[in-house]
Amino acid sequence: xxxxxxxxxxxxxEHEWARIEGNRATIGITKFxxxxxxxxxxxxxxxxGEEIRKDAVFGSVExxxxxxxxxxxxxGKVVKVNDPLNDSPEYVNEDCYDEGWMxxxxxxxxxxxxxxxxxxxxxxxxxxxxxx
Amino acid sequence: MSDRSTxxxxxxxxxxxxxxxxxxFEQGAPGRTGAxxxxxxxxxxxxxxxxxxxxRDAAPGLPEVSEVEVTRHFTRLSRWNYAIxxxxxxxxxxxxxxxxxxxxxxxxxxxxxxLHPAQAESTLEGALELMWRLxxxxxxxxxxxxxxxxxxxxxxxELAGVMMIRAYHADRGQRRTKVLIxxxxxxxxxxxxxxxxxxxxxxxxxxxxxxxxDVVREAIAANPNDVAAIMITNPSTLGLFEEHxxxxxxxxxxxxxxxxxxxxxxxxxxxxxxxxxxxxxxxxINLHKTFTTPHGGGGPGSGVVGVGARLEPxxxxxxxxxxxxxxxxxxxxYHRPKSIGRMRSWFGNFGMFxxxxxxxxxxxxxxLTQATEMxxxxxxxVRARLAEVYSLAYDKPSMHEVVFTDKKLKKETGVQTLDVAxxxxxxxxxxxxxxxxxxxxxxxxxxxxxxxxETETPETLDAFCDAMTxxxxxxxxxxxxxxxxxxxxxxxRLDETHAARHPKLRWSRD
Numbered sequence: 001x002x003x004x005x006x007x008x009x010x011x012x013x014e015h016e017w018a019r020i021e022g023n024r025a026t027i028g029i030t031k032f033x034x035x036x037x038x039x040x041x042x043x044x045x046x047x048x049g050e051e052i053r054k055d056a057v058f059g060s061v062e063x064x065x066x067x068x069x070x071x072x073x074x075x076g077k078v079v080k081v082n083d084p085l086n087d088s089p090e091y092v093n094e095d096c097y098d099e100g101w102m103x104x105x106x107x108x109x110x111x112x113x114x115x116x117x118x119x120x121x122x123x124x125x126x127x128x129x130x131x132x
Numbered sequence: 133m134s135d136r137s138t139x140x141x142x143x144x145x146x147x148x149x150x151x152x153x154x155x156x157f158e159q160g161a162p163g164r165t166g167a168x169x170x171x172x173x174x175x176x177x178x179x180x181x182x183x184x185x186x187x188r189d190a191a192p193g194l195p196e197v198s199e200v201e202v203t204r205h206f207t208r209l210s211r212w213n214y215a216i217x218x219x220x221x222x223x224x225x226x227x228x229x230x231x232x233x234x235x236x237x238x239x240x241x242x243x244x245x246x247l248h249p250a251q252a253e254s255t256l257e258g259a260l261e262l263m264w265r266l267x268x269x270x271x272x273x274x275x276x277x278x279x280x281x282x283x284x285x286x287x288x289x290e291l292a293g294v295m296m297i298r299a300y301h302a303d304r305g306q307r308r309t310k311v312l313i314x315x316x317x318x319x320x321x322x323x324x325x326x327x328x329x330x331x332x333x334x335x336x337x338x339x340x341x342x343x344x345x346d347v348v349r350e351a352i353a354a355n356p357n358d359v360a361a362i363m364i365t366n367p368s369t370l371g372l373f374e375e376h377x378x379x380x381x382x383x384x385x386x387x388x389x390x391x392x393x394x395x396x397x398x399x400x401x402x403x404x405x406x407x408x409x410x411x412x413x414x415x416x417i418n419l420h421k422t423f424t425t426p427h428g429g430g431g432p433g434s435g436v437v438g439v440g441a442r443l444e445p446x447x448x449x450x451x452x453x454x455x456x457x458x459x460x461x462x463x464x465x466y467h468r469p470k471s472i473g474r475m476r477s478w479f480g481n482f483g484m485f486x487x488x489x490x491x492x493x494x495x496x497x498x499x500l501t502q503a504t505e506m507x508x509x510x511x512x513x514v515r516a517r518l519a520e521v522y523s524l525a526y527d528k529p530s531m532h533e534v535v536f537t538d539k540k541l542k543k544e545t546g547v548q549t550l551d552v553a554x555x556x557x558x559x560x561x562x563x564x565x566x567x568x569x570x571x572x573x574x575x576x577x578x579x580x581x582x583x584x585x586e587t588e589t590p591e592t593l594d595a596f597c598d599a600m601t602x603x604x605x606x607x608x609x610x611x612x613x614x615x616x617x618x619x620x621x622x623x624x625r626l627d628e629t630h631a632a633r634h635p636k637l638r639w640s641r642d
Contacts, residue, residue: 032576038550039629041633057332064632065567066568066570130575
């Protein structure tokens with residue numbers, strides 16, 4: 001399971017992950033999200049320079065099944081966007097933690113990330129959801 | 133193959149010849165035409181001279197076909213269609229109701245069918261009376277003060293409703309920016325708010341699938357004096373009655389907000405609940421769902437909107453008024469200073485008003501109530517018969533539709549919602565709505581949302597449930613069949629991912 005949910009990432013209940021490097025966080029969606037969505041056909045992301053707010057919708061992913069909102073794990077200014085997803089949304093399916101990353105933000109308040117789950121906590125959360 | 137032994141009571145079993153048809157652009161021959169036109173008496177124009185750079189380089193390549201080729205092409209394609217007049221159409225949330233034929237008979241009466249909306253108002257009086265009477269019926273059923281018939285469909289009804297909410301707050305000198313929407317609402321609701329410049333605050337439904345007043349209280353506390361309204365779909369997209377609607381309405385009203393109810397599922401409440409009396413300020417009703425006018429290619433929609441006293445001044449113009457004085461005289465009223473204005477040209481989709489009014493009068497009050505009861509009974513019958521076969525999204529009595537998921541089936545067989553939907557076609561049914569409500573609302577599992585509607589017989593419901601059961605049994609024995617389905621349709625399983633990622637939206641000769 002550990003490679004399904006890398007230990008160095010932090011996770012949200014909405015199935016996003018955040019990789020923290022200094023005062024920046026890279027954001028994407030988890031393997032569980034990808035598997036529930038199925039083949040992703042479009043990814044809508046904010047533009048560079050835009051502000052995203054913790055827990056607010058910052059974009060959406062469309063799959064053959066549905067359009068789902070993306071919820072920001074933290075507040076910050078978007079400094080990089082994974083533009084290749086425009087033409088190749090399949091990167092999210094193929095490699096959701098690396099090539100399939102979505103945006104990178106400059107953190108406004110790094111403390112916000114303390115509320116996110118660790119890999120172990122997230123997997124326990126998934127198990128609990130499945131049982132429910 | 134055909135069996136004509138009807139005298140013994142054996143049903144006729146015929147398999148028709150179905151023809152494929154190439155795109156019409158690839159049929160015909162150069163110069164062929166279906167119409168004989170007289171010689172052109174307009175002098176020829178050199179379009180390069182007349183239009184300059186705007187002149188096109190080549191003719192547009194329209195089909196050159198005979199009348200019989202056109203007729204056969206479209207008739208052949210039409211025979212691939214599935215329709216409510218062919219069989220059960222269990223498309224949850226879409227409410228594919230049977231369209232009674234009497235509606236069509238009345239709509240074709242020359243006095244209705246031959247009307248032109250630009251006729252002098254004094255010659256439109258019968259039509260105005262029908263609109264006035266329909267409005268009174270809908271007010272009675274919904275518990276509203278007035279109803280505008282203008283919006284062309286449900287989404288435009290929502291737009292009109294939210295525009296009235298915006299006008300209401302503006303009229304009170306308030307600028308409110310947020311609208312609360314539970315995650316079990318119809319997907320069009322957030323779009324209607326965004327179009328009106330509102331920001332959507334998404335509310336989570338509880339573990340019982342319902343929206344709770346505390347969640348609403350929290351959202352209002354987090355956005356003080358900024359909540360313009362709540363938009364709540366009732367029954368929700370989970371097919372559940374929002375039991376706390378009254379309390380939620382009180383909470384929103386106390387905070388100065390308004391309550392919008394998405395009434396697309398009003399067919400589950402007709403004759404049982406008057407939303408206007410449960411604190412709802414504005415609600416759209418889909419005549420093409422609840423009131424049996426054609427739906428989905430069969431005709432234009434009609435998303436009429438009912439309002440209570442707070443929003444009455446903001447209704448679109450014109451309204452139909454009964455003139456004071458003796459006799460039944462009706463007229464159009466354009467003078468409504470606070471109106472949001474017109475929602476569309478003319479007076480709405482009038483043909484739908486005739487059909488809906490015919491249905492209401494044909495059924496009468498008790499008949500409409502019985503239709504509601506039958507719709508709810510049928511959904512619960514399907515729920516009970518398939519509860520052990522598929523997983524229930526929420527183990528509560530359903531309203532007019534029931535949501536199953538593939539949770540158990542997928543774990544046991546690998547067969548998932550999409551496969552079940554495709555396999556159902558092989559059994560002769562239109563698939564239900566799938567993957568809606570969203571996985572976020574159904575615990576990550578793929579939803580199958582089934583709405584049988586009130587007109588289906590027990591035999592039809594049993595046959596459908598037998599098919600659903602057979603698909604599950606077969607999946608446990610040989611999942612490959614469902615993965616490959618449909619096997620008996622004109623087109624086999626299409627590559628939906630490829631179609632979505634690389635859409636080919638226009639035919640071209642190469």
